[in-house]
Amino acid sequence: MNDEVPSAPRQPLLDDDSRRVVAAALAGAALGAWPAFTLGVYGVIFFEQHLSLWAAATSAFLALGYARGPRVWRRPAVLALLLPTLWIVLAWILPVGGTSGIYQALFWLGVVITVAGLPAMAAFLVRLIIPTAERLQGRERLAAVGVVATVMLASFLTGTQHPRILTCEDFSISGNYSPDNCSPGTGSTVR
Template sequence: MSGTEPAPAPQPAARRTDAPSRITGVIVVGMSVAVWWPAFTLGAWGDFFFDQMLTVWAAATGALIVVLIQPRGKPRLWRALALLVPSLWLFLSFTIDADDGNIANLIVNLLALVVALLAVPATIWVLARIIWPEFAEDISWPRRLVVIGSVLLIAVASFVLGLNQSKFLTCEDFAISGNSQPPGCTPDPEAG
C-alpha cells in the first residue's frame, strides 16, 4: 500500500442527468393511468361513473388537507383552489336541481367534465409537488409540457377508444368485467 487513498470513482453522468426523465415518466404514467378510464367511459357510455367522480373528490380533498397543513412559507393558494374544484362540483350537485335545465345545471355538468378529466391530473400534479418538493426545480417547462401533452393524448385516445369500443370489445367483455353494456356494444358471435 502506497499510503495514498484511491480517488473516489466518478458518478456516472447518466445517473445525475436522468432524474428529471424518471420523475417525468412517473408523473406521466400516474396521470395517464388515472385519466384513461374516465375518458373511456365518457366515450363508451356518454357519462362518467359516480365512483370515478367520488374517487377524484376523495383524492383531491385528501390532497387539499395536506396542502392546508403545509408550513406557511409554501405557495398554496393555486394548489388549494385546484383541489377545491371537485368539492365545488359536489356542493353544486346537491344544491342545483338537475331537472331544471337552466344555466346552473349546465355549469354543474361542465364542472363534472372538468373534475373527471382535469382534476385527476391536477391532483396528481399537486401530490407530486408535495411528495417531491424539488419537482418544480427539477422539471423544466418543456418537460412539463410533455407531461401535459402526454396526458391529454392519453385522455383523447381513451375517449376515442370508448367511442369505438364496438370495434374491438364485445358486450360480454363488459359484462364479464362487471360493467354495464354500453350502447352499441357488439354481441359476442361465439355466445350464440
C-alpha cells in the same frame, strides 16, 4: 486502420430528469385514462371517478393544512383542491337529473373538473411525493402534459370505438353496464 466513427457517450435511460417526466406522465395518464374512456363509451363520467377525485383533492387539502398550518389554505393552488367539493355542493343544491340549462352546465362543469382535475391532481401528487419533481421545466413539463393529453385522447377515442374491440360480455363481466351499441359475442377478457 479503424474506420469507425466514435459515438457520443450514451445518457442513462433513467436519469433524474427522465424519471420526473415519466412519473408525472404515468400518474396523470393513469388517473385520466378511465374517465376519458367512459366519456367516450357512455358520454358521461361515472360518479366513482368524481368521488375519487374529490377524496384525493380533499385529502391533499386537509393534509397540507395540518402539515403546514391553515395559512397554506390561502394559496390559490391549494384552494383549487376544493373545486371537486364545489361541484358536489352545487350538485347537492341544484336539482338532480333533467335537461335544464342549469343541469347541463353542472354536468359539463363536473366533466371539466374531472378530466382536467385528475391529471392536475396527479401532477400535484407527483410533486409532493417525488423530491425535485417541481423542477420539471419547459420541455419536460410540456412532454408530460403532452403524454397525458395523448393517452386521454386515445382513451376517449377507444371508448367511442369500443364495438370494434370489446363485446357486451366484456362490459358485463367487468361489472360495467353494457352500452346499447356494444358488440354481441364472447368477450375478449373471458376465457
